[in-house]
Amino acid sequence: MSKKHPIISVVGSSGAGTSTVKSTFDQIFRREGIKAVSIEGDAFHRFNRADMKEELQNRYESGDQGFSHFSYEANELKELERVFREYGETGKGKTRHYVHDDAEAEKYGTPPGHFTDWSEFDSQSDLLFYEGLHGCVVNDEVNLSALADLKIGVVPVINLEWIQKIHRDRASRGYTTEAVTDVILRRMHAYVHCICPQFTETDINFQRVPVVDTSNPFIARWIPTADESLVVIRFKNPRGIDFPYLTSMIAGSWMSRANSIVIPGNKQDLAMQLILTPLIERLVREAQRA
Ligand SMILES: Nc1ncnc2c1ncn2[C@@H]1O[C@H](COP(=O)(O)OP(=O)(O)OP(=O)(O)O)[C@@H](O)[C@H]1O
Numbered sequence: 129m130s131k132k133h134p135i136i137s138v139v140g141s142s143g144a145g146t147s148t149v150k151s152t153f154d155q156i157f158r159r160e161g162i163k164a165v166s167i168e169g170d171a172f173h174r175f176n177r178a179d180m181k182e183e184l185q186n187r188y189e190s191g192d193q194g195f196s197h198f199s200y201e202a203n204e205l206k207e208l209e210r211v212f213r214e215y216g217e218t219g220k221g222k223t224r225h226y227v228h229d230d231a232e233a234e235k236y237g238t239p240p241g242h243f244t245d246w247s248e249f250d251s252q253s254d255l256l257f258y259e260g261l262h263g264c265v266v267n268d269e270v271n272l273s274a275l276a277d278l279k280i281g282v283v284p285v286i287n288l289e290w291i292q293k294i295h296r297d298r299a300s301r302g303y304t305t306e307a308v309t310d311v312i313l314r315r316m317h318a319y320v321h322c323i324c325p326q327f328t329e330t331d332i333n334f335q336r337v338p339v340v341d342t343s344n345p346f347i348a349r350w351i352p353t354a355d356e357s358l359v360v361i362r363f364k365n366p367r368g369i370d371f372p373y374l375t376s377m378i379a380g381s382w383m384s385r386a387n388s389i390v391i392p393g394n395k396q397d398l399a400m401q402l403i404l405t406p407l408i409e410r411l412v413r414e415a416q417r418a
């Protein structure tokens with residue numbers, strides 16, 4: 129927790145939609161005049177693509193079939209914790225990018241499957257924004273959750289998450305459906321043990337639920353659209369959340385539990401802005417006061 133230099137951590141599995149949600153945060157930052165520095169979880173992978181392939185092969189041969197990018201030990205979580213702590217204390221820090229595809233290679237001048245060099249954050253910022261796989265991990269070695277001030281989970285139901293991953297990895301990362309399916313299977317153990325526990329740490333979870341049949345996600349021809357889905361929004365601590373205001377502002381929404389509301393999928397952006405803007409404003413106000 130850092131009052132002076134606040135940290136927002138948006139966590140989701142691969143394909144969950146954390147990069148997509150970042151654009152909603154960017155809208156809020158722009159409208160509210162907030163200067164955010166951003167880091168991507170993939171920047172803290174331990175291996176580049178070729179080294180990861182070799183590590184996977186070695187571990188597979190020695191009987192470890194559960195290793196994947198979701199595993200704690202495939203990522204530099206201590207370094208991520210150090211970056212969170214340094215930012216919280218000083219407002220300074222550094223990050224890099226993991227380059228996934230040709231478009232990113234063009235943007236960063238580094239070939240796909242490699243990291244860019246580390247570079248320092250802009251010196252003046254109001255907050256740090258993290259989006260990725262491990263931003264709320266609590267394990268024997270790190271406690272990232274304790275260092276973040278606002279924690280958001282982006283968690284489509286699993287069939288939808290797989291459809292989103294398959295379509296994105298095919299369209300922009302050049303993988304086949306079979307290759308992505310293998311990755312999903314290989315990551316399942318760490319999904320359960322390293323990814324899921326974070327969603328009890330998060331303050332608010334956004335869970336997209338399709339209302340069309342996704343019973344065989346591996347043959348879906350397109351990602352269910354916003355109009356073909358609902359979003360369940362769950363607040364860890366509902367105290368202080370003005371549910372009557374939210375349900376009156378968001379047409380078609382209702383409360384499904386004392387701490388949860390359900391909204392039409394096409395209202396996710398609006399709901400995020402209504403819910404998150406006051407929380408972000410408060411973080412920045414308290415930081416300025418501190
Ligand atoms: N609410 C949504 N409605 C429709 N499509 C969505 C939604 N959210 C995400 N998607 C689609 O799902 C795919 C994955 O989304 P995105 O790239 O944001 O995931 P991610 O969590 O950042 O994945 P990774 O961590 O692997 O980069 C993209 O094709 C994106 O357009």
Ligand SMILES: O=C(CO)[C@H](O)[C@H](O)COP(=O)(O)O
Pocket residue numbers: 141142143170173177197226228241261301
């Ligand atoms: O999205 C991911 C994790 O969030 C990727 O799977 C990971 O970054 C590895 O990428 P690649 O398989 O393209 O080398």
